[in-house]
Amino acid sequence: MRSSVYELIGAIYGDGHIHSTENRVTLVGSLEDYYYYTFYLKPLIEKLFPGINVYIRKRNDRNSYYLSFESKDAFQKLQSFHLWRGAKNNLVLPILPNSLSLKLFLRGLFDxxxxxxxxxxxxxxxxxxxxxxxxxxxxxxxxxxxxxxxxxxxxxxxxxxxxxxxxxxxxxxxxxxxxxxxxxxxxxxxxxxxxxxxxxxxxxxxxxxxxxxxxxxxxxxxxx
CATH class of the missing domain: 3.10.28.10 (Homing endonucleases)
Structure with missing residues (x-):
């Protein structure tokens, strides 16, 4: 898998949520995050998981944008990085194999x-x-x-x-x-x-x- 997966892992650790029963991942950002979601994160996910559908929706009641995707294959791969379903109270540091993966993870987390x-x-x-x-x-x-x-x-x-x-x-x-x-x-x-x-x-x-x-x-x- 491409090294850019570690940037996505960082993004999910930051503002992401993994559905408790379905194979769905959702990220929630501000209205200004629309550009990051549309021009960067969505294409990154599509390159990592060809054929996947990535949706970006505006929530006027919360002044935010939601980015979501659902795939059993993608979900199984992401779970190998210590991402748990539901609340993120039990998060632990992911295993990062080298300095590049570390920096990509920190970037996604910060973004x-x-x-x-x-x-x-x-x-x-x-x-x-x-x-x-x-x-x-x-x-x-x-x-x-x-x-x-x-x-x-x-x-x-x-x-x-x-x-x-x-x-x-x-x-x-x-x-x-x-x-x-x-x-x-x-x-x-x-x-x-x-x-x-x-x-x-x-x-x-x-x-x-x-x-x-x-x-x-x-x-x-x-x-x-």
Whole structure:
């Protein structure tokens, strides 16, 4: 199977759900994730599992997009990566055979459930980058730092007792540039933040994808 399957595994670990009885996988994203789903994730799944039908539906009542696919063959292959049916409370780290699979997994995980933030530090503009993950308590969320260390990143980790979540944060310009070079970003929601920051030297919190693309004089499709 293609190495890109590890990127899909990461995406499912992030915002995915495996049906408790049927051979269906569903990912749920924001309205801005439409481009990532349509121009990147859907073609990736279709290459991994030829002939499969991948559906993207908008849920107006939840301001979100759903991507789903159903296949017994695909489901059996995905189960070999420690993906369980139903709730993801019992997630564990998947077995990744090499550094490429590790980086692809981290990319898929970040594209679906990570966040790229910029803090002010001692300035009046949001310029200091922070790559962040946050996951509900599980063996996987407790041990995720192992993968980040293997990929060469120094990070901070803390546990939020109220939300019962583990947080991981990688900070600084150097690590962000390294992440782009070695792990990469496939979701334009995140990548446009990086491009905006790289061009202007700061970031505008809560800015929309459309605003960033307009400021960069790019079309979202240009990022694929």
């Amino acid at each position: 679906t459930d990570g966040s790229l933030k910029f803090s002010k530090q001692s300035k009046n503009i949001n310029y200091y980058p922070r790559i962040q993950y946050a996951f509900k308590e599980s063996d996987f969320s407790r041990d995720l730092g192992t993968f980040l260390s293997q990929a060469g990143f120094t990070f901070c980790r803390w546990y939020d007792k109220r939300d019962k979540e583990y947080y991981y944060q990688i900070s600084g310009d150097s690590f962000l540039h390294t992440w782009i070079k070695t792990v990469g970003l496939s979701n334009p929601v995140h990548y446009s933040k990086y491009l905006y920051w790289k061009r202007f030297g700061y970031f505008i919190p809560r800015s929309s994808l459309a605003f960033r693309m307009n400021a960069l004089h790019l079309k979202t499709e240009d990022l694929f």
